[in-house]
Amino acid sequence: MNLNVQFKKGVLELVVLLSVTKKDMYGYELVSEVSKIIDVNEGTIYPLLKRLTNERYFETYLKESTEGPPRKYYHLTKNGQFYKDNLKKEWQDFHYKVDQFIRESDNDE
């Protein structure tokens, strides 16, 4: 259980970055999109957004909405794109290796 949480936390960043690549999103939209893929406490995604913004991977802007107050939209910067590509590559590499290892160990049995 605890380990699972750690797994999720590690991939959460990648999923968030990938989600925003398609189109700019506002907080709630992004959170619900991400929580569809990874089952995490919704509250913990906001600090991550905050951090990514502070690290200049995201830009934010306000946009009026038909219902309620204006919403803050997140946009992936060039810097963020670069970071995301790196992260994706790293993940794929990592995933491939672990997968292969699992197959090997399955064959051994």
Next chain:
Amino acid sequence: MSKTEFLNHLGKRLQVLNQKERDDILEEYAQHIEIKIQAGLTEEEAIKDFGDADALGDDILDAYNVNPNYNKSKLNVEKTVLGALQTFGRAVNEICDELLSKKPKELFLMLFKFGVVILCLVMVRLALELLMSSLQNVLYFLPMVLERLIMGVLNLGFNVMYIIVVLFTLYAFLKRTFLIDDEIKDEDDDMEYTGKDNHFNAGDANVVDVDVYANVKEEVEEEQQVKNRLHFKMPKRESKMPRPSKERREGTNTAGELFANICSGFFKLCVFCLLLPLVCLFVCAVVGMGILVILLFQGYPVVGLTIGTIGLLMCGLSFIIFVMKSVFKTFGGFGE
């Protein structure tokens, strides 16, 4: 928990962050809850999805690279600092009352005296610096190691001496200015400590001065040692601060007396520890004086140095006598 309750709670938890950041992130949560309510959830349910507010706060702080325990330790520190400030405030109050009860002429006189005292201390410091730099110029004919050793020892001794001088002058001045009766005694002690702390700042500033004066590394190291000594002593003094409040809480007269005893004992110990190297320095100075006299007779140009050393000896002697006298005089009556 309602929305406002939740946001307030979280806001309190995030107090370390600056206002803008905090408002920003709280705004996000508020909007999130708002949208969920619009989607048909109740306020309670919307908040429930966030889980424990404290854990969430920790997560947010973690994202900012702030240690979540910071808040908790800060509270303790706050308490201690507040306590110290209160004691200090009371001391300042007492002194202000004292000051207000005096006539302007007396006040002016006192201020003038204080200025003179400070000026004297600065002069002493300058003289010391001058002596040190001239000594260094004179000692060049000695082997490197010996020169550095002598300079280091002298530097340490001078600094220690200077610290004692400043402490005692300030203490004596304060004591004479504000004639203490039993009630104010504790406060005056506190005042004394703040005086010392002020001095520590001044001491550090002086250290910087010395660095400018002479760039010899060894000396800097010695200074560092002195600094360390200062810093070692600082916590000790601060540790005394909570003590009066503890004993005051007991509310008996004997507690005050006990505190006075402890204080005087501790102070005596401090003075003794500081005095020891000074006496060593004095002995060294006597030996050095002998060497200088011999050199003088052999025709070395060390007249100025000899005179300087004589001055140093006189200073040291009178200083030691002064310290001994004031320690016994001051604390003889203090414990009773």
